[in-house]
Amino acid sequence: MLPQAIEAWQRAAVVPGNPSSMHWAGRQARRLLDDARDVIAQHLEVESSAVIFTSGGTEANNLCLAGVLTGNRGKVVISAIEHPSVLNTAKALCAHQQCELVLIAADTQGVIDADKMCAAIDADTVLVSLMLANNETGVIQPVAAVGAHCRQLGVPFHVDAVQGLGKLAVTLEALQADFLTASGHKIGGSKGTGVLVQRRGSRLSGWMHGGGQERKRRSGTENVAGAASFAAALQYCDFSAxxxxxxxxxxxxxxxxxxxxxxxxxxxxxxxxxxxxxxxxxxxxxxxxxxxxxxxxxxxxxxxxxxxxxxxxxxxxxxxxxxxxxxxxxxxxxxxxxxxxxxxxxxxxxxxxxxxxxxxxxx
Ligand SMILES: Cc1ncc(COP(=O)(O)O)c(C=O)c1O
Structure with a gap:
């Protein structure tokens, strides 16, 4: 963890309140959570309500795929080099919901051909997912080209940006994405902290039903200290060397x-x-x-x-x-x-x- 992220984590960890509570201690925790949300939203150039805190990149990917596919039947197009939290989730959900899963192979350098991926997307497609950069090879994928095609067709487009955040210029609009996943520990925040970012106007069913936190999209008391450390890491991480x-x-x-x-x-x-x-x-x-x-x-x-x-x-x-x-x-x-x-x-x-x-x- 970055020193600034540890400091932010420690400051937030001693605040006793639950961010959903109305009393003074709850309001303190809510302020810390809102501040962290604002920092992440500003970085990604979205409104703060677009940011959904999760327990990490894996949960954010599961939330997106399950939240988009619930009640939907059709074709799901993803790359064959996705992280298991996208690949295995897509396989499981498609088998369960009788969706067709199309996997797009990479070339010998590990790059997904945007034209090939776009050619697989049609009126039956209910979700497309392509990672920003691969976690094994580091190879950067042509996300914006695929995203632009999805926007033309009105197909929801998800980007797993876990490896790219903090290392590449990442905004929702630049990537032409409807949903974006990020994880705190990849940039020097604490482990077990992530976000799913949802573009305004896109449809997502809730996940983990319960108290209705995160605007009913992800129930459960938020990890306030983790969120604070994520935001601090985003402000201070520097991979340029x-x-x-x-x-x-x-x-x-x-x-x-x-x-x-x-x-x-x-x-x-x-x-x-x-x-x-x-x-x-x-x-x-x-x-x-x-x-x-x-x-x-x-x-x-x-x-x-x-x-x-x-x-x-x-x-x-x-x-x-x-x-x-x-x-x-x-x-x-x-x-x-x-x-x-x-x-x-x-x-x-x-x-x-x-x-x-x-x-x-x-x-
Ligand atoms: C590309 C990618 N997506 C998702 C994840 C999962 O993130 P987390 O470890 O926060 O669950 C990872 C973890 O290495 C990853 O590299």
């Missing part, structure tokens, strides 16, 4: 391991993400060795680690299963510098040498 470090790391990687495959290298990517495969290696084994050396990297998607299935994102890019299993994902933060990039590379080279010697039986 990450790209230099990531590019330096990849230049070392290519020089020292010429057989490495960097996924999405030719595409526009977020500046902090590097996803690569080390041929002949198992990503999970590399991950465990790097973990022992103090590095926290992911193999495939962090959200699905523990599973032995190769990454669905790399598969959708046409990467074969062996190479996909050899993949690692490194995310650089504002706290990293070139020394960290060098240390990681040295550790990776050492690990590969040890594993190769073990495989050859000489250790």
């Amino acid at each position: 990450c790209q230099n470090v990531r590019d330096y790391f990849e230049s070392l990687l290519i020089t020292q391991m010429p057989d490495v495959v960097i996924h999405g290298q030719q595409a526009s990517r977020l500046g902090n993400t590097s996803c690569f495969s080390v041929p002949g290696m198992d990503g999970e084994t590399l991950l465990m060795q790097l973990d022992l050396a103090g590095f926290a990297v992911a193999s495939g998607s962090a959200c699905s680690s523990g599973k032995r299935e190769p990454s669905h994102v790399l598969r959708a890019m046409g990467v074969d299963d062996t190479l996909a299993r050899a993949s690692l994902r490194v995310s650089f933060g504002p706290e990293h510098d070139k020394n960290d990039a060098e240390a990681l590379l040295q550790s990776l080279l050492h690990t590969r040498k040890v594993l190769q010697r073990m495989a050859a039986g000489s250790l």
Whole structure:
């Protein structure tokens, strides 16, 4: 968490009131929640009532898909590289409601072809969802082009902007979106805090029925401290230095391991993400060795680690299963510098040498 987000969290955590209560303590909590809502709304250039607080990006994605599809039957068009909180939710809801689910594959660089996606959208389509940037490769998607087409046809368009917020210029209008998902912990806020942003005039059924909080769209007492930390993080996060470090790391990687495959290298990517495969290696084994050396990297998607299935994102890019299993994902933060990039590379080279010697039986 960013220091400013910790401070905002601590200040809000000691306010005893429930934001729905009428008394002075409740009003204090309500003010903190409203202030956080205003900051997020201003950033995304929407009115404050558009912002719905949730327990994170996963819940915001579920709220959007369930809230749009309730009582609706037709075609749902999403990309095949969505985060599981969109992909698996769409699969479950479509099976339950007998909707047709259309998955759009990526090209070899991990980019969804906007024309292909638009061609799949027709009068029967009830929802389209495309992420702003992929969580495994960092590859940025042609969201505005798909959004413009959806607007022409009057089809609701959702953007999972969890990875892009704070790193790319993100407003609802620029993305031509009706719904947008964001998560606090990706930008230095506390974990377990997210928002779904709803464009005025779009239709969304409520979620988690109960006390009717968040204008009846998401019942449950709001996480006031989490919301305050999210807003503070949005004001202070700065990922601008990450790209230099990531590019330096990849230049070392290519020089020292010429057989490495960097996924999405030719595409526009977020500046902090590097996803690569080390041929002949198992990503999970590399991950465990790097973990022992103090590095926290992911193999495939962090959200699905523990599973032995190769990454669905790399598969959708046409990467074969062996190479996909050899993949690692490194995310650089504002706290990293070139020394960290060098240390990681040295550790990776050492690990590969040890594993190769073990495989050859000489250790
Ligand atoms: C693109 C994307 N969407 C959704 C999520 C889920 O967000 P949360 O962890 O806040 O539930 C993640 C988490 O990594 C993500 O990367």
